Amino acid sequence: MTEAPPRAAASQSGMRRQNLALVLRTVATESDLSRADVAGKTGLTRAAVSSLVDELIASNLLREGPIAASGRAGRPGRTLALSDTGPAGFGLEIGVGHLGACVVDLRGEVRARRRTEVHNAHRAPVAVVRELAALAAAVRTDAEDLGLRPLPPVLSIPGLPGQRPGIVTHAPHLGWHEVAIGELWPGPDLPRLENEANLGALAELWSAGAPGNFLHVSAEAGIGAALVIDGRLYGGARGYAGELGHMTVHPDGPHCPCGSRGCLELYANQDAVLRAAGLREEPGTDPVTVLTASARAGHRDTTRAIEQAGDALGIALAGAIGLIDPAAVVLGGAYADLGSWLLPRIRRQLETRLTVRPFDVRTVTASPLGRSGPILGAALRAVQEVLRDPGTLATSSRNSA
Amino acid sequence: MTEAPPRAAASQSGMRRQNLALVLRTVATESDLSRADVAGKTGLTRAAVSSLVDELIASNLLREGPIAASGRAGRPGRTLALSDTGPAGFGLEIGVGHLGACVVDLRGEVRARRRTEVHNAHRAPVAVVRELAALAAAVRTDAEDLGLRPLPPVLSIPGLPGQRPGIVTHAPHLGWHEVAIGELWPGPDLPRLENEANLGALAELWSAGAPGNFLHVSAEAGIGAALVIDGRLYGGARGYAGELGHMTVHPDGPHCPCGSRGCLELYANQDAVLRAAGLREEPGTDPVTVLTASARAGHRDTTRAIEQAGDALGIALAGAIGLIDPAAVVLGGAYADLGSWLLPRIRRQLETRLTVRPFDVRTVTASPLGRSGPILGAALRAVQEVLRDPGTLATSSRNSA
Numbered sequence A, B: 001m002t003e004a005p006p007r008a009a010a011s012q013s014g015m016r017r018q019n020l021a022l023v024l025r026t027v028a029t030e031s032d033l034s035r036a037d038v039a040g041k042t043g044l045t046r047a048a049v050s051s052l053v054d055e056l057i058a059s060n061l062l063r064e065g066p067i068a069a070s071g072r073a074g075r076p077g078r079t080l081a082l083s084d085t086g087p088a089g090f091g092l093e094i095g096v097g098h099l100g101a102c103v104v105d106l107r108g109e110v111r112a113r114r115r116t117e118v119h120n121a122h123r124a125p126v127a128v129v130r131e132l133a134a135l136a137a138a139v140r141t142d143a144e145d146l147g148l149r150p151l152p153p154v155l156s157i158p159g160l161p162g163q164r165p166g167i168v169t170h171a172p173h174l175g176w177h178e179v180a181i182g183e184l185w186p187g188p189d190l191p192r193l194e195n196e197a198n199l200g201a202l203a204e205l206w207s208a209g210a211p212g213n214f215l216h217v218s219a220e221a222g223i224g225a226a227l228v229i230d231g232r233l234y235g236g237a238r239g240y241a242g243e244l245g246h247m248t249v250h251p252d253g254p255h256c257p258c259g260s261r262g263c264l265e266l267y268a269n270q271d272a273v274l275r276a277a278g279l280r281e282e283p284g285t286d287p288v289t290v291l292t293a294s295a296r297a298g299h300r301d302t303t304r305a306i307e308q309a310g311d312a313l314g315i316a317l318a319g320a321i322g323l324i325d326p327a328a329v330v331l332g333g334a335y336a337d338l339g340s341w342l343l344p345r346i347r348r349q350l351e352t353r354l355t356v357r358p359f360d361v362r363t364v365t366a367s368p369l370g371r372s373g374p375i376l377g378a379a380l381r382a383v384q385e386v387l388r389d390p391g392t393l394a395t396s397s398r399n400s401a
Helices: A012-029 A035-042 A046-058 A125-145 A196-207 A270-276 A287-296 A300-324 A339-353 A370-388 A391-400 B012-029 B035-042 B046-058 B125-145 B196-207 B270-276 B287-296 B300-324 B339-353 B370-388 B391-400
Strands: A062-067 A078-082 A086-094 A098-104 A110-117 A148-150 A154-157 A167-171 A176-180 A192-195 A214-219 A223-229 A328-333 A364-366 B062-067 B078-082 B086-094 B098-104 B110-117 B148-150 B154-157 B167-171 B176-180 B192-195 B214-219 B223-229 B328-333 B364-366
Touching: A012 A035, A012 A046, A012 A078, A012 A370, A012 A391, A035 A046, A035 A078, A046 A062, A086 A125, A086 A370, A098 A125, A098 A370, A110 A125, A125 A148, A154 A196, A154 A370, A192 A196, A192 A370, A196 A214, A196 A223, A196 A328, A196 A370, A214 A300, A223 B300, A270 A287, A270 A300, A287 A300, A300 A339, A300 B223, A300 B300, A328 A339, A328 A370, A339 A364, A370 A391, B012 B035, B012 B046, B012 B078, B012 B370, B012 B391, B035 B046, B035 B078, B046 B062, B086 B125, B086 B370, B098 B125, B098 B370, B110 B125, B125 B148, B154 B196, B154 B370, B192 B196, B192 B370, B196 B214, B196 B223, B196 B328, B196 B370, B214 B300, B270 B287, B270 B300, B287 B300, B300 B339, B328 B339, B328 B370, B339 B364, B370 B391
Parallel strands: A086 A148, A086 A154, A154 A192, A214 A328, A328 A364, B086 B148, B086 B154, B154 B192, B214 B328, B328 B364
Antiparallel strands: A062 A078, A086 A098, A098 A110, A167 A176, A214 A223, B062 B078, B086 B098, B098 B110, B167 B176, B214 B223
């Protein structure tokens, strides 16, 4: 809703650009189509399709496969597929406990990936950014060795990007305020910034079959939420929609560092669950791995702590679902790993609290992507842009050249 | 977002229909325009505008006023205005404590209105519907005496309309479940049903200058909310969006008749505030009038009860605002009358609880329409439909003839 639909250019080049997109989308949606099949499905002439396909192959967006086993009359054509070389999505990630870089090809498959476990909370932004840029350069080389050409990267951050590009306005769990990534970034591949919960939601939409209207709730150090309406991220009036971690669960509860009381994060973020389980975050260990291991081993304090988090999440989600009526709720990030213990409690709270307007609690599920959602969403963002309008590719490669 | 934009008919009559709408909207938006001014603003020829204006005058949608004091060259024309006779919006209302009927002209001015104070809770639907139909017939006569021709009515209900027309699925404060208004309605003017909170929100949008993205929260017997996004009601995935009254405020609070615990309605609906103030609902008296009179007289128990309701509302609204980031929150219905006592407490809660993403608490205001919102929204709905597409008028008058 925040993005306006592209206006149809009333020119011949505008028309060709639209038809390039149409052909590319058609091949992306269905496998084993020949040029003749594409003509049949799009209503374009075979000659036009052939010219468009030739251009898409020359740009390394499509490739030709084996001869199609077509039932049609006439000479069977070669099948078309999205290219597994050439332009590729490039995602970067700053987490509170890690850095990541990832390249996906046009088919959405992860082809190169590196991850460093490192505590970034309250670390100097310049050191974090330098380390990330080095990781990005290494993954770019990995990808180029495979014949891929990474597009300008998108960076997932655990906070709010600013109105101006390259600014992190507020990332409380990193302790960052008004950090200018753009000024600290060494060398090429300066990334666009996006909130991790938003990117996690887009990954669900693009690669995990989420419906067009859903609420995505994820946890890393904090709790993030993102709302997808009619297949698009919903930003709200000023781009601030999706705050769930500081929704009040217990109005008279303990004080939260944010200044409020009884916020959801006090009951349901990683640290809160670790503390309630009587576990400690050891340097070099991943808190979610520690929690799942302990829960799987049947430690009652741990399962009880996760279940209490589930109750708090259920209370907050009941309010959110009543207000916005999503078709589904997807739990991502660390919540996906903890789904077996969280989901029964969340669903029970929803059954108790959502009685006036019906809601099917089975539509609340754990993400199949888990903690890979944000970096995958970051990498897929450029791929989606190319698939929607391959004409942008010419422009963006020209700009970055 | 739930309504698709009208598809442009690729025919000459479709074109004329669009141009009729364009001319009508142009006159509705700005006063004292002549035919020549309309031609200038729309880009249509003077001849085309004259033909379209003639048709709109013949349909009684426009009228001509005095000579325009135009600064243009050429013969000054007569000013055009929306008609104050002819087609008119017709709103009906079933409240828990009243019945209402109202006719507004195309300019949005209320021209005929009747209201009966009557306790409808747990009353037999057939009796309520008969009394409302009689009230509707009387207001229709009032309006016809003024030269108005009421369009098919819209009925505001304190509950959820069903998927099939004429069905009230659930109106808890009336005690109604699956009531078929359509089957009980005697004679003509069978209304379309719509939820009162939704209609209250539309009235704010259409006649009280609310921005395109806002949250409307109102109270009559229950608490209703409606979400307007990009100038349209947001229904959610299944039309159930806008449940706020049963948002949990205190998870371990008292049991609610809905089956949950600690719902907002237990702290902030009319009955709860009356009870907390130590006042009783007397038959034949309006609880909100009782409350405002007592608060104005400075009764501390009453002001404290309203302020407590404000705290509960503020807690719930903080969650809602964080999630959806509206540009404004409008308090309607009984809350508008209680605004002086509610608003300071709501704003204080928001200041305390919304710290992570900025929000200007001055954008939370009491509606200037107050308790007239829903019936006004019901009456304005048909007016808005005519203004958006005057072509529907020909169809709907033919259908209802």
